[in-house]
Amino acid sequence: MSFIRVEANSDFPIHNLPYGVFSTEDEPRHRIGVAIGDQILDLSVIRNLFTGPFMSGNQDVFNEPVLNSFMALGHNAWREVRQVLQKLLAASEPMLRDNMELRARAFVPQAKATLYLPANIGDYTDFYSSRDHATNVGIMFRGKDNALMPNWLHLPVGYHGRASSVVVSRTPVRRPMGQVRPNDDKPPIFEASKLLDIELEMAFFVGPGNSLGKPIPIHKAEEHIFGMVLMNDWSARDIQKWEYVPLGPFLSKNFATTISPWVVPMEALIPFVLPNPVQVS
Incomplete structure (x- = not known):
């Protein structure tokens, strides 16, 4: 369970955590986020919290406007990021839950966001x-x-x-x-x-x-x-x-x-x- 309120019929529980690219009216820069409930967690804001063996030297991939560089890191990095996200968003974890200043910067209501193609698509x-x-x-x-x-x-x-x-x-x-x-x-x-x-x-x-x-x-x-x-x-x-x-x-x-x-x-x-x-x- 997450400390972020998630309705029972939501497509975005803590078990999902899909990635996307978004912007807001007050911050038009495209950035990478994760959907949780009716919120988007801005990964560019919390990138320094990814300190594991595969991500500590690659935190800047979450400063980019598309997912390509993150996707290119491979399976071990993806798994590490998912584990960190599920821990940070858990109801029992105080790091993000109790840091109101960080929460205010890191979470964006989905209703206030514009969504884009998640990656540059070179071929399909x-x-x-x-x-x-x-x-x-x-x-x-x-x-x-x-x-x-x-x-x-x-x-x-x-x-x-x-x-x-x-x-x-x-x-x-x-x-x-x-x-x-x-x-x-x-x-x-x-x-x-x-x-x-x-x-x-x-x-x-x-x-x-x-x-x-x-x-x-x-x-x-x-x-x-x-x-x-x-x-x-x-x-x-x-x-x-x-x-x-x-x-x-x-x-x-x-x-x-x-x-x-x-x-x-x-x-x-x-x-x-x-x-x-x-x-x-």
């Missing part, structure tokens, strides 16, 4: 990992008899998306224009999409990368995954149906991708891990 890959979803989209484009392509059962199907059009929640999205071919007997026409699809997906931020040409072993992959956000993979299905052969989606997917502002650390999700579905051909 969109995977096609749900069999049900792949089948449904296949029926839409190719019919029931040819819904699931043969390669889906053997490799992770994906494509590189447009990182420059990833936006944070509440950013307005313009309906895209493109070529569509509603009638196979007539030439394609250029118009606004009439089949704009909303896709609720999970997106993961990767921390430490790998050297060019040096793969990350599968058993080490989880050590590189920092956390998860919700994602809306906006899709203009009528544009996609006409353009996706042979190289996959292009204008039908690159006009916008929306992600939530709070990155839930993988450590917070461990209690909810379930076995993978059995894979059958």
Whole structure:
């Protein structure tokens, strides 16, 4: 339990502690924070409290306007920071609880904050990992008899998306224009999409990368995954149906991708891990 009041139906209990980037009207500088209840804990204010073996020499990552440098520190640093945060926010810990001057500087009401993309996104890959979803989209484009392509059962199907059009929640999205071919007997026409699809997906931020040409072993992959956000993979299905052969989606997917502002650390999700579905051909 935390000394910060957290409502029973809150998405931000002490067990979560997601990371994000925010500013306020009186302090427009972008800074890194952690959500707890209806508050944001400003990590730039308390950065000197991270004195463990992995963070004592890296406190300045919380002075930066995005999470990239912190994410690059790796799994041990992430775990250390989470342990410190859970201790500092615990109802039994006086260091932050009883220091009213520090509390006044460190906590910001979420209602008074503006949230931003949590990191600079240099690239992203969109995977096609749900069999049900792949089948449904296949029926839409190719019919029931040819819904699931043969390669889906053997490799992770994906494509590189447009990182420059990833936006944070509440950013307005313009309906895209493109070529569509509603009638196979007539030439394609250029118009606004009439089949704009909303896709609720999970997106993961990767921390430490790998050297060019040096793969990350599968058993080490989880050590590189920092956390998860919700994602809306906006899709203009009528544009996609006409353009996706042979190289996959292009204008039908690159006009916008929306992600939530709070990155839930993988450590917070461990209690909810379930076995993978059995894979059958």
